[in-house]
Amino acid sequence: MAVAALLSTALDPISPASAQTFGSRYTSTAPKDCRVTGAGTEVDDSTIRTCPGKAGLVVVITEDDLRETVSVGRNRAAAAREPAAQVWFGPFNSTEHTVEWRTANGKPFAIIQRWHIADNADEDKNGRPIAKPMLAVIRLPPGVCHVAYIDAQANPKANELARKAADELARDFKCGKDEVKVIGANGRAVGLARR
Template identity: 75%
Template sequence: MSGQDWSRRADAEDDLREIVSIGRTRKQAAKEPAANVWFAPFNSSETTVEWRAAGAKPFAIIQRWHIADSGDPDKQGRPRTMSMLVVTRLPPGPVCHVAYVDAIANPTANELARKAADDFARGFTCGKDQVKVIGAPGRAVELATAR
């Protein structure tokens, strides 16, 4: 899948939190449910995504996120970084988070995320279905889902 067909939107970085959404244009991406999802702790996302597709039609992406754990500072007093994978569904239909996989608690996190994308993304109803935690929840998912 190429970037010429999809636009990635990341904003709200000024306070060390990111929002990522997908759309054919930045304006369309900003209107998707994923553009309204944020994690309370400071966070960042990797720029690399794994596209999941059926033939030439993408239906989901998997992206690694880093979540700051203020409750577990390192020796310099900085929050430790916890890693998780986010499965996001793509059109047709709304763009939203489908599943979270804690990358530290699950040695096979990539495989779990791929299976979650393949099993759930196409049938997921944004706004109705709950985001699934796949595998062992772990600290990153705990931080990301705490409100």
């Protein structure tokens, strides 16, 4: 009887959790691909880009005082209520226009986006801060928040690290309870972002 039980267990199909297929899809947050609102003529005027995402979600990028926030929701109002909409980095910053959507069996659960964080201690020949690249992993609803940061200069395989962090951490991450993880080598961009 014990042998039959062992054989039955050994022949059972792979559990659904271990048979997940992870993948990536991409969307754009370039102004030409989004609905842009609030654009003013003053330097400090804020703008909001609402950009089509995946699975009925939108990406909302709010720019104010040369700093951006990124959130995701079913619509702009829902994205604005998420914790990610309240995460500002101290130094001036901006995001790349490509969003990577991590999926499990075709369903998105996290995004990865490249940020540029201005380093006031490292200026170019014209006296402008040199931006340092960082990848941010952001969990998708329910609960949209930053999960992990990967310094793109300090880690040659930053994209791989970000995908692994998304796949392993994002779905079980508790917004407001869990602390954002630094994945890989800690570099200048992550240090600036965490000030």
